[in-house]
Amino acid sequence: MPHPLVVMKFGGSSVANADRIRRVARRIARARADGADLCIVVSAMGDTTDELLALAAAITEEPDPRELDVLLATGEHQSATLVSMALHALGVAAISLTGAQAGITTDGTYGRARIAGIDPARIRAEMAAGRVVIVAGFQGTSAAAMELAETTTLGRGGSDTTAVALAAALRADRCQIYTDVKGIYTADPRVVPDARQLPVIGYEEMLELAHQGAQVMQVRAVELGWVNNVVIEVLSSFEDAPGTLIREDPLVEQRNKVRGIAHDRNVAKVTLVAVPDRPGVARAVFAPLAEQGISVDMIVQNVGHGGATDMSFTVPRGELAKAKRVLEPIVRELGFREMTTDASIAKVSIIGAGLHNAPGYAARMFGALADAGVNIEMISTSEVRITCTIAEDQLEAAATALHAAFALAVPDQIDTGVTTPDPLAVPDQLDTGVADPLAVPDQLDTDVATPEPAG
């Protein structure tokens, strides 16, 4: 039987300092000793990416996107080399590769490049030579040809996408995302104290959670996993405990229709007051924002009164200043009364694939927020979620109230028993795929416990 091929990704907090890097290396060494071929993906150490961004901002207000991407990519170069050295120190053959060396090409967009293709030849050759390959996450090159090659980064949280893309390209047996929580929870466990870990979550629901702010997985990583049918395991890099599987999850009738609560602080509201109520005005507002790459969300426009109407929408908080700059001349030209902005709002969402055919959920959500004394500013809905914007300082109260109102701390019947903390105590671990054989130090025969292939 060939060795299982496992992709393991370690996030920033997992490699935040030398001690943690050595701990990650020990975990990798264990998996290697169990016989797996390993492709490791690492994020930059701790807050390195934020620090590099701050450094660039201290030099200039608008750093050149090309130079910024080269700068940011170095964060992942650091951690990849250090993990490789830590493995050498344990006597494990290993080599670090940049995104370009790993064969990852992108569409060339600085700051939020999309992966265009992966040529895994180098990774496979290194593995065939017996080395653990450590790939710097969050980056790729715009072209394989040296004379055209530009370093590009994949957007915040992009190492998740590197990992899932490599798992698909390598047809890995497992794709593991190691992070600072035990898996995917019904809400951010740092915000809602009684959030419950889910044993399994479907791609659609995970995608929506990620879209609505749960930064535990990057949106595009979930998309890639879904499209390529990669089962993604999210698990703790600090303790040996079963994680959460992101995979195809058929909707089950008796399950709670709300799967989780997501929140997002990275929002700001723009309100245009007394906008002329005539054709073409919305285009005059939103076309220039789109041209500047500003993503607009939650647009609300009231019924006009006396030839004018108010219009509100949200933008990512970091893009508010730019949005104001773009809109100021338009407000003047088209004769709006004024533009107001509010950067101290947040979004809170209930998410569940079963919501679209479940009446009464919006009313229950609004009731729970009202009972918690939380004022709703804007509302938007889709088939799988209901989102409200609220004051940011009421976020904890709102998320906690919603978590209680929808009974998310109570395990679903079909979930019961699967989250048993001790993986060896789970009788049907091969069926559920939840137990993590690689996390169990003294497991001898990995072949027996290898769950279903990811590809």
Ligand code: ADP
């Ligand atoms: P990493 O550095 O490993 O990539 P991130 O900080 O990007 O880790 O993501 C992990 C964090 O995501 C957790 O610490 C947690 O606070 C947050 N989070 C938000 N929503 C959830 C959720 N539903 N389940 C688990 N974690 C969540």
Ligand code: ASP
């Ligand atoms: N280091 C990058 C970030 O902080 C990528 C990642 O961590 O996934 O966004």
Ligand code: MG
């Ligand atoms: Mg992350």
